[in-house]
Amino acid sequence: DQQVKQNSPxxxxxxxxxxxxxxxxTNSMFDYFLWYKKYPAExxxxxxxxxxxxxxxxxxxxxxxxxxxAKHLSLHIVPSQPGDSAVYFCAAIRGSTLxxxxxxxxxxxxxxx
Amino acid sequence: xGGITQSPKYLFRKEGQNVTLSCEQNLNHDAMYWxxxxxxxxxxxxxxxxxxxDFQKGDIAEGYSVSREKKESFPLTVTSAQKNPTAFYLCASxxxxxxxxxxxxxxxxGTRLSVL
Numbered sequence: 197d198q199q200v201k202q203n204s205p206x207x208x209x210x211x212x213x214x215x216x217x218x219x220x221x222t223n224s225m226f227d228y229f230l231w232y233k234k235y236p237a238e239x240x241x242x243x244x245x246x247x248x249x250x251x252x253x254x255x256x257x258x259x260x261x262x263x264x265x266a267k268h269l270s271l272h273i274v275p276s277q278p279g280d281s282a283v284y285f286c287a288a289i290r291g292s293t294l295x296x297x298x299x300x301x302x303x304x305x306x307x308x309x
Numbered sequence: 310x311g312g313i314t315q316s317p318k319y320l321f322r323k324e325g326q327n328v329t330l331s332c333e334q335n336l337n338h339d340a341m342y343w344x345x346x347x348x349x350x351x352x353x354x355x356x357x358x359x360x361x362x363d364f365q366k367g368d369i370a371e372g373y374s375v376s377r378e379k380k381e382s383f384p385l386t387v388t389s390a391q392k393n394p395t396a397f398y399l400c401a402s403x404x405x406x407x408x409x410x411x412x413x414x415x416x417x418x419g420t421r422l423s424v425l
Contacts, residue, residue: 205349230413239313239399239416240352285351289412296367297342297414301351 199223200288202300209307215273217303219286222267226288230297231260231271234283243284244271276307312336315400315417322387322394323425330385330420332400341383342401342414345369352399358383387422395424 201220209215219229227248232240246253246260246269253260259272273280286300313334322328332341340359344352354367358377372391377383383402387394398421401414 202351228412232416237397237419237421239315239401239418242413242415245413296354296357297352297412299344299352301349 198301199226200286200298200300202284202286202303204303205301206304206306209276209305211278211307211309212275215271215276215280215305215307217271217273217284217286217305219269219271219300220267221269221288221298223288223290223298224267225290226298228289229260229262229269230287230289231258232285232287233280234285234302240285273305276305278307278309281305281307313400313402313415313417315398315420317420318418320420320422321425322422325389327386327388328422330387330398330400330422332383332385332417333381334383334400334402334415334417335381336402336415337380338402338404338415339380340403341377342403343367343373343375343383343385344399344401346397346399346419355385355398394422397421 199222230245231243233243234240244255244258244260246262251262262269283302283304285302287297316331342357343355353369355373356375358364374386399419400417403414
């Protein structure tokens with residue numbers, strides 16, 4: 197049972213434009229959300245996170261938005277750069293499970309010149 | 310230079326053979342995790358350990374075994390009972406016992422296991 201869902205397997209965006217990656221979750225007990233970026237044959241690297249008590253967190257070109265009522269979060273990348281081309285994973289934590297992350301299946305972002 | 314080291318990078322398993330994937334971390338993290346990645350499947354949790362000498366099964370533990378004798382090390386054995394072991398295996402670690410920002414997991418570079 198997939199508790200974290202990324203329904204778009206791929207996204208293609210022109211360099212300089214905004215990339216919006218979406219993520220939905222089903223478990224209302226999740227209280228912290230993370231985005232990871234992964235290049236082929238490498239481990240995921242942490243990108244940005246947000247607590248359930250917030251609705252927005254920003255770090256440079258990356259902003260994560262959380263809509264708790266809709267159980268939806270999104271990652272905005274502005275402006276997009278070719279080096280952003282990677283697979284992006286959304287992940288969520290339930291406080292009671294002490295750090296066990298639940299991952300979505302990932303979205304392949306391609307940024308073209 | 311702190312981090313997580315997985316070895317080998319590539320591993321081949323013969324039918325009926327057990328193989329062990331190594332994961333070492335020098336981040337002084339309490340918790341360690343093993344994930345499996347298959348194409349289009351995302352990351353699925355195999356086993357995790359919050360402290361030394363203790364570990365729990367994840368979602369797909371069948372055919373795998375682990376040990377946690379040292380804080381720095383969390384090896385994963387893929388046994389002959391795992392009928393479809395071909396995948397990319399990722400080890401991660403984090404500070405245990407809290408949620409929020411301290412629960413960011415840091416990943417190794419992975420081991421690709423293939424069956425001969």
